[in-house]
Amino acid sequence: MEIKNLSESFSVTGQINAADLDEIKAAGFDYVVCNRPDGESSDQPPAEEIAAACEACGLGFAYLPLTVKDMSSSHAEQLSQLMSVESRRILAYCRSGKRSATLWAMAVESSVPDEQVHKALQESGLGVSEAIAVLEHRAEVVILGGGAGGLATAASLLRRRGDLDVLIIEPSEEHYYQPGWTLVGAGVFQPSQTVRKTSALIPTGARWLRDAVSEFDPERSTLTLESGASVRYEQLVVSTGIELNWGAIEGAEQWLGSHGVTSNYRFDLAPYTWQLVRQLQRGKAVFSQPPMPIKCAGAPQKAMYLSADYWFRQGRLNEIAIDFYNAGEVLFGVADYVPALEKYVDRYQAKLHFKHQLKAIDGAAQTAYFDDVATGEQQAVEFDFLHVCPPQRSTRVVRESALADAAGWLEVDQYSLRHPRFENVFGLGDGCSAPNAKTAAAVRKQAPVVAENLLATRRGESLPAIYQGYGSCPLTVERGKVVLAEFGYGGVLQPSVPRFVNDGTRATWLGWLLKARLLPPIYFHLMLKGREWLAAPAPAAKETAT
Ligand code: FAD
Numbered sequence: 309m310e311i312k313n314l315s316e317s318f319s320v321t322g323q324i325n326a327a328d329l330d331e332i333k334a335a336g337f338d339y340v341v342c343n344r345p346d347g348e349s350s351d352q353p354p355a356e357e358i359a360a361a362c363e364a365c366g367l368g369f370a371y372l373p374l375t376v377k378d379m380s381s382s383h384a385e386q387l388s389q390l391m392s393v394e395s396r397r398i399l400a401y402c403r404s405g406k407r408s409a410t411l412w413a414m415a416v417e418s419s420v421p422d423e424q425v426h427k428a429l430q431e432s433g434l435g436v437s438e439a440i441a442v443l444e445h446r447a448e449v450v451i452l453g454g455g456a457g458g459l460a461t462a463a464s465l466l467r468r469r470g471d472l473d474v475l476i477i478e479p480s481e482e483h484y485y486q487p488g489w490t491l492v493g494a495g496v497f498q499p500s501q502t503v504r505k506t507s508a509l510i511p512t513g514a515r516w517l518r519d520a521v522s523e524f525d526p527e528r529s530t531l532t533l534e535s536g537a538s539v540r541y542e543q544l545v546v547s548t549g550i551e552l553n554w555g556a557i558e559g560a561e562q563w564l565g566s567h568g569v570t571s572n573y574r575f576d577l578a579p580y581t582w583q584l585v586r587q588l589q590r591g592k593a594v595f596s597q598p599p600m601p602i603k604c605a606g607a608p609q610k611a612m613y614l615s616a617d618y619w620f621r622q623g624r625l626n627e628i629a630i631d632f633y634n635a636g637e638v639l640f641g642v643a644d645y646v647p648a649l650e651k652y653v654d655r656y657q658a659k660l661h662f663k664h665q666l667k668a669i670d671g672a673a674q675t676a677y678f679d680d681v682a683t684g685e686q687q688a689v690e691f692d693f694l695h696v697c698p699p700q701r702s703t704r705v706v707r708e709s710a711l712a713d714a715a716g717w718l719e720v721d722q723y724s725l726r727h728p729r730f731e732n733v734f735g736l737g738d739g740c741s742a743p744n745a746k747t748a749a750a751v752r753k754q755a756p757v758v759a760e761n762l763l764a765t766r767r768g769e770s771l772p773a774i775y776q777g778y779g780s781c782p783l784t785v786e787r788g789k790v791v792l793a794e795f796g797y798g799g800v801l802q803p804s805v806p807r808f809v810n811d812g813t814r815a816t817w818l819g820w821l822l823k824a825r826l827l828p829p830i831y832f833h834l835m836l837k838g839r840e841w842l843a844a845p846a847p848a849a850k851e852t853a854t
Contacts, residue, residue, distance in 0.1 A: 311335065312405060312432040314412055315420070318391060318398050320405040320432070325353055326361035332399055333365055341390060341400040343408045345373035352403075368396075376407060380523070381530040381538045384414035391415060409436045414538055417446070445517065447475035449762065450531065450541035452521050454478025454506050456486075456748045456835070457547030457737030460755035463511040463838030468759055470513055475541075477533065479520040483509050484575055485831055487748055487823075490607055490784060493572040493581035494614035496824060503575065509836055521548070524709040526730040543732045543762055546711065546718050548703050550603050550738035550746065556699045563671030564696065571696045572611050584693050585615045590627035591692030593619075594676055596666040597634040598699040603738045603746040605641060606781040606793065608634075608697040609649070615695070616656035617786040630658040631689065633678050635665040641745075642799040644813050645783070645791055652785040652815070666696065702739055717741035722797070723774040724848070725758050731765060734758045744797065745779030752835045753778040757845040759838075773845035778802050782823040790819030804842055 309328050313319045323344065324332070332340065340362050342355045355371045362369035370390055374383050391398060400408035409432060413425050429436050449465060451458045454476050462474050488502035510516045517539075523532040531539045552573055554560045563569040570581045593615065597608035612632055619625050632653075639646050639653070639660065653660060661678070667686065668677040676689045701707070707716030711733060718735035720727055722742040727733035736754040738746040753775060760773035777797030782790045792812040796802045803812050810818045834841050 310405075311399065312409070312434060314409060314428045314432060315416075317396065318400070318412055320408040320412070320434070321399060321401050322404045323352060324358065324399075324401050326357060329358075329361050329365050329367060333367060335399075337367070337397045337399040339368035339370070339390070339393075339396050339398045341370045341372055341387070341398055341408070343372055343374055343400055343402040343411060345375065348403060372411075374407060374411065376410070376536065378536055379407070379411060379414070379538070380532045380536070381414070381525050381528060383411055384417075384538065385528070387411050388415040388419075404434070405432075406434050406436050409434050417540055445475075445533075445537050446540040447515070448473040448542045448766075449475070449545065450539055450543075451476045451514075451545045451547065452531075453547040453549060453737070454480070454483060454510070454516065455547060455549050455737065456751045456831075457549075457755065458545070459483070459509055459511065459836045460751055460838070461545050461547065461734075461736065461758050462514045463836055464755045464759035464840065465762065465838075466511050466513045467838035467840075468763055472513075474511075474514040475539070476510060476514050476516050477519055477521060477531075477539070478506055478516060479518060479534070481506055481518070485828060487604070487831070488828060489572045489575065489578040490604075490610045490614070491824060492578035493570075493611055494585070494618070494784070494787065495582040496614075496787065499575065499579055501828065502578075504832070509832075511836075511838065521705055523705070524711055526710055526727075526733060529732060541732070543766065544734070545758060545762065546706065546733065546735045546739065547737040547751075548706060548718075548739050550700045551703045553699045553701050556598075557666055557696065558668035558677075559671065560669055560696060560698065563669050567671035567674060568692055569669060569671050569694045569696065571698070572607060573697055581611065581615075581695060585618050588619070588628060588693050589624060591629075592690055593628055593630050593693040593695075594689055594691040595630070595632045595695045595697075596676070596678075597632070597636065597697055598665060599635040600641070601746055602697065602700045604781060605745055606783045608632075608695070609639070610784045611695045611697075612658060613652055613656070613783070613785045614787065615693075616652075616658060620656060621787075625657065630656055631661060632658055633661045633664040633666060633689070635663065635681060637662050640783075640793070642793060642795050642801075644795075644799075644801060645793045648791045648814050649783060649785065669694065669696070706739055711735075713741045715741070722777070724761050724771045725754060725775055726761055726765070726771065734762055742775065742777070744775075744777040745781060745795070747779045747781060748831065748835075749780035749794075750778060752830075752843050753845075755835070755838075756840045756843055760845050771848055774848045776802070776846055780804075782819055782827070784820070784823060785815045788817060788820050789815040790823050791815050792819035792822065 491497040519533040663681040664678040702716040713719035
């Protein structure tokens with residue numbers, strides 16, 4: 309038995325036997341912790357046997373079994389409670405002592421300085437790389453999600469305070485420019501224009517951990533990751549996006565990508581949309597829109613307009629019937645834009661069906677099943693081409709956490725974007741509860757607000773910035789023309805330029821120029837770099853930002 313002292317009151321060792329307990333007691337320990345699950349090896353005495361022997365010789369005992377993979381902040385919390393008893397001297401054991409040492413490093417993270425923990429681990433000679441890694445998974449600001457919101461916020465923070473310690477947690481090696489998928493589905497963009505390596509977009513000065521959060525513990529300002537590692541933050545920004553709930557449409561996952569069933573909501577399928585559009589000479593083209601909220605509320609009808617425009621230009625519209633099934637009651641949520649959109653509905657002779665929700669697809673029979681939302685009656689609709697937009701909801705990890713509101717969204721004050729119950733947590737993007745249009749355009753305005761307010765919170769000052777609900781939806785009504793919807797909370801129009809430059813309530817070429825040429829560089833070179841062009845946060849009125 310080789311005992312390694314990590315502090316005056318805590319030591320670790322490899323597997324012990326009942327016969328070792330006299331020596332352990334003589335060395336001054338009064339408590340034994342077993343971190344090894346029973347049954348790991350055949351020569352391992354069960355914890356019960358050690359517990360009984362401890363009791364017999366007057367030593368305390370606790371069974372706190374764990375593996376490196378499942379080690380979590382709750383294990384660390386339990387150990388720190390055991391350690392909190394005054395003058396107790398603990399000897400913890402596992403197979404080699406490494407797991408116990410790693411858990412100790414997590415348990416003392418907030419009470420013992422890093423250097424002291426590092427030194428103790430190094431001097432122990434245990435080679436505890438897991439423990440060192442645990443110590444490294446901490447940051448002043450942890451950002452969840454390396455999508456539009458996560459990267460823009462990291463960049464905006466670092467523009468303001470270059471020395472801030474920012475850790476981005478993002479599982480994907482690829483970052484997608486999702487607004488480009490509408491144009492891929494219309495043959496205007498190549499798919500490659502909408503994807504970049506995440507590593508190339510991480511702002512200078514930020515660190516990237518390729519992992520995903522699996523559990524939040526906001527009371528302790530810690531997270532558990534899918535790898536099992538634990539992360540401690542001083543402040544947290546959550547931008548994990550929205551979940552596409554394909555499972556809510558029976559058959560969708562099976563038929564997407566074949567039999568004429570497609571969706572611009574998937575990177576891999578947007579090129580299939582364009583292939584189908586070109587191939588379709590005659591028949592029935594059906595487009596679906598689920599209940600709100602969804603990301604880019606205009607995207608389902610954009611797919612319809614651009615497909616119809618192609619058929620129109622090819623002279624095929626007399627042979628192709630277009631039906632748009634919308635679970636909602638209106639074509640677009642802000643009435644000012646509806647007349648311009650209706651003109652295009654007429655031009656393309658599209659039939660609108662409100663209050664109808666797509667429930668099932670039978671690809672082999674090329675039939676879609678829609679429920680009448682009011683009566684519950686089901687209608688079978690045959691198609692040759694079906695563009696599907698899935699229902700959407702908050703990501704599982706957020707909706708099952710203490711950070712969620714009643715509807716499952718990451719709860720934030722809609723103006724300050726700070727969590728109302730956990731002051732060191734902020735949220736933005738598609739997954740937060742603010743009632744704006746869920747768009748990258750909204751994120752462009754939200755990120756600077758989060759950056760300002762988060763840094764003010766660090767300084768103990770009141771929150772200086774508010775978000776007024778800006779979102780934008782460039783409705784691509786034809787190749788070369790866009791109805792540029794820009795509005796804030798309550799549908800109040802918030803145009804970026806005066807009406808004489810661009811009238812957003814009409815289809816304009818300037819809107820198309822913005823969508824097809826200017827927005828991608830604005831996204832990659834301004835927004836994701838913290839260059840806040842036309843995105844300066846509005847100052848907070850004292851009564852709104854809380
Ligand atoms: P995302 O950019 O989706 O990023 C979320 C990130 O979180 C992802 O990288 C994901 O991997 C990561 N993540 C998920 N779970 C975890 C986890 N557990 N741990 C850590 N990370 C996690 N917007 C516009 O402004 N204009 C448009 O014209 C437009 N058109 C669109 C068309 C389509 C077809 C689509 C799909 C979207 C469109 N959007 C448009 C919407 C826009 O893309 C989103 O609003 C924007 O990307 C939201 O940013 P976000 O950071 O909230 O989410």
